[in-house]
Amino acid sequence: MIKRIVVYCIAAILILHFKAGARIGKSDAVNHADIDSLNERAYRQIHNNLAKTLLMLSDAEQLCIKTNYKKGLAVNYLYQAEVFNQRGYLKRAQLLYNHAIDLSRQNKDEYNIARAEEHLSSIQRNQGNLKEAGRLLYSSLNRLEKLNKPVDMVNIQQRIGVLKEKQKKHDEALKMYEASCVLAKKINYLYGEKKSYFDRAEMYADLNNTDSAIHYYNITLRIDTLTKDQFGKALSYIGLSNVYLKGGQLNKSISYANNAQLNADSVHAQNLLVEAIELLIKAYNQKEDLAGVTQWQQKLLQVERASSEANRNDAVLFVEVLKQQQEKQLAIQKQISEIQKESETKSVVLLCILVIMLIVVLLIFSVSYNYKKAKIYAADLNEKNRQINEHADSVDRLNEQILGQNTILEEDNNLKSTLLSIISHDLRHPLTNTKSIIELINLHLVSNQEAGHLYQHLEAQYNRAINLLDNLLYWIKSQVHDGKVEKTTINLYQILNSLVEEQKLSLQKKEILIFNKVDTDLEIYAENEVLKIIFRNLLSNAIKFTNSDGTIQFTSEMDGGNIRISIRDNGVGMNPNTLSRIQGLSHYTSRGTAGEDGSGLGLMLIRDLITKIDGSLTIESEQGEGSTFTIVLTNVTAPYYHFRRSSDQVV
Template sequence: MIANEGTAMRRAFLFILLISAGANAQKGHTTKWLRELKEAKPDTAKVNLYYALSRAHWGGNLDSVLLMATKGIELADSIGFKKGKALNCLSMGAGLSGQGNYPGAIKYYLEALKLSEELNLEGLSGNVYGNIAIAYVQHGNLKKAIEYFNKALRIAEKYGEAATREPLINLSDLHTKTGEYALARKYATRALAISRAQGDSSNSAIALFNLSEIYRATNHSDSARLYLQESARISMLIHDHHGVSYCLNSMAEMMVNEGKFKEAIVLAHQSLSNLELITNQELSMKAYHILYQGYFGLGNFRKALHYRDQEIALRNSIFNIEKEREANNLLNQYNLERKELQIQLLEKDNRLQQKEIARGSLIKTIYGVGIIALAVLAGFLIFSNIRWKNYNRIVRERNALIQDQKRTIMAQKKHLEWLNNVKDRIISTISHDFRSPLTTLHGFLQLLKLNAIDEADKARAVQQMEQSVSATLMMIENLLTWGRDQMSGLALTPINFDVSQLVDEGIQLVALRAENKKITIVNQIAAFAWVIADRDAINIVLRNLVTNAIKFSKPNDSIYIAMHKEAQRVIISVKDTGIGMSPEQQKSLFSGSANASTAGTENEKGTGLGLALCQELIQQHGGEIWVESVLGSGSTFFFSIPIR
């Protein structure tokens, strides 16, 4: 157990703050500090107030942490107060780390470290080393985390053994993860001895847990079990529910590995009961996984699948790609800043050349006055004037070139940011919306392989799989069409085709889904209703609208597809008698946001891209798309195609 998890994480931050030379913010003083801030002059005292207010919100309102720290950094910079800037950079890093922006947090921690070392503030340096190490742990760079925890430990040792408990515990956990078990045992044993001597039950429990993990990894199960039992006993006494569940989950894993599935199930249920008192999704997910393994080992595949679904649902809710996105954003930001720096260098070079030109001309003028007669002076001045014009022309040309380069780079910057947003949207959709149907299909195939379900369940599951795969295929097609349109634009190919025939073909593709929900689809468009448009694009629009109508209709509802001409356009409508929409839902309907998507009448899911894609395709035809709906009375979607 490392000091960046659960209550242990909070204890690690406490250690860091105890040796800090900065302001020790107390929550009860916030009102007093705010009053003092309004009356404070822009000096070092005001910088310290910003730090104190920022620090007071650690672990709470992160927006307040970042706001106060930003103001503190700006004021410290303006008055040259390096120590105040270091403290506010530290607080800025803590706020960004709390938001999961670990690259940004490390950037500010390193700035704080540079200033603290420059000012020889050893206590503050130890503070920053610990925070940097925790950020690297969260970012997955264990080697760098060990390096900075060792630096923090060397400083902590100067403050006495009591200050070394947290870095020792953290180092024992990290060395366990890297397979350096001898070092890990050394640090954990030392941390345990110091914690017991100080009467520190909390850190004693963590050190005991870490020792159990080391003995588990080195196949000493009996020793591991003894340390786990003692850690669990202490955690219960001090009401550390996180620690209790860590121990219960670990003991349950040992039981699974030994084939004692019933005992593992009991321990996992105890862990879940304990977690009802707190909120820790990762510990809950681990307990669900152990229950899945236990029931699978007992041959109870139905319960195994149930807990596997619980685990997957929880995993999906906490799944996050922000770390990779932050790294990509940091790289893009670096490239853009480098280009902006090149612009600044060009502008600086231009100014230097202007000064050099002015100085050279002045020297030549003075030299000419000294050696040339007054009669030649007029000719020299004319010549000098021509030279000045040439120099000014060159300067103007260079300035124009620099401005062109700057505009080009800024345009590239905007384009890169836009492409990055498109990439993020595609990755996010693939990561979140494809995972659940594929995982469910995989679980069903496992049950088929084991012949663990009867024929009735099998038929119902096959029907559900068909609906899930059909929805996923349509999701893929929408995503690819939308991505292609966003990245390079779609080239429409208008042809003359029969809309009624296209609708009949589309109805055939969704007939099974409609039949399963007992929904009737009626094509009211007369045969040979010809229009000129891109047939594939109109097919995508119709299929999305009909699929949406099925999604939000109830059993025995009906869907009607009609067409009529109006002025210089054709209007096609898809009407359902389903559940309808509120005015608030209609406002964000075509935004393309994942938040705009809602579950259907049978909990069908979507990406939010379908209607946004329909709008883009219709607008590229020069038409419009809109909806009329009353909550509880169904919806009618209309789109128009100009008559060519």
């Protein structure tokens, strides 16, 4: 009777366990189609909005992990890798491609292994690892041949042709292009056929075989016209323009470049638009057509400014999405860990029940001997469980430490990438303008009077670049340097006058008056360069947002043992929303009253430096009435100083 009861209990436990597993499996099967749909919807908009794509893929990744859907997770990692590859995060992209390959091998998914190898080969080729790139491409091609995927095979053959061309094996490259063309025609894959012609045209153009290049570009152009592919037409026009420019046929080069910029603009292809405009500038420059050069240089500046603004906003949004993704990943890992612990607990409970039931049965037959035996086994089991729990806790702590380190490294890399992206663009503008102005002067295309104005403009561009570099260097120093600074006795009135002299050109241009009401004998004990950086940025900001014929004034005031220095302007001011954003964000910028650009580093640098010298910054502003920036400095009083109220001086 007792044996029968034990058997029934064990059977009931096993039935409940398998039913729970079946329910989980059924839930997973229902959700897999939704996960696949989410992955594909995210991938379809990868060329329009990378940040939104990454956010959707992050949601799909969490669903894959929760439901243990490995095939969907492999596809998800493949698409995420393409996002990071486009943003320039090559190491992370490679890691994700390899994860996708590992998961696909577990699922025996040869197609997604081939896709991942194809994308990895491009990264290896761009890094100069041509041998490894070739191995990956041929491996991918072999898999696709076995799976009978002719469209993908056409694309791989063309990639092999490009690789052969990069290795200077032009005959082998031509064979690959021809093979891909034959297969594309056979399956009526028009885009693949066109791509094979375009790649041949590019190769002949590099080899200066003008006639062959023009022939294949024209074939490509006819197919693009037939399929109404304006992006492809822009590429073909650019190729033709380049060929004619090298051959000195400037009118044809200009005609094709103009067609290229019109098609690129119609599909918002910014990179192709910039390339087409640069070709126009080169052609007009060779024709010595100053009006044409000036016209297209202005157009290029407009395009690059718009593209820079979009890239900056996209970079900030992408960083925010990365942070959200990391937070979600940490949350899901924590949830999975809790589920695993709960599952382990349930398993231990089931095991204990079985052991207890067995012990009860054994006790019936042998009360004395088996009781002692069971006691020893129970003690041994508890000790092993205790050791297992200790090891599990150690592993969890180690995983948390690793996740923390990874988070810090990701944040540092994201900060570096965002900062370099912003600085590289804002330095490129003055350097690009400087190059254009120098070319105009060297070509003697401007009068002496115009050259004088251009030299003044060069000086302004130079000052802006120097100030930007100063800001960058001191920002980096403030982030990584914790050593002691060298302080000295400084006359604040004289420092402010020297900074006003630096901005003399900008002040004269906007006809702004500056009143320096700081006490002429006020001396403070601080680091000279730090104060210059702080007040230079505040003065530059005030000039930027003050209208022509406006005024700016510096004032000082003793408040106990502290010194308050204020800079007030009667410029455009800020509404409450803008003021809140400036006080709350680490990076913010907008255009000045005369369209001046900014890097957004100034206020961020000021905050960091003021904090490091134990000071504080307050901002008061009203839209249409101007703004007041007040700095309170503590422990900066020199060992000796005298106050003498001077008359207001206009600088």
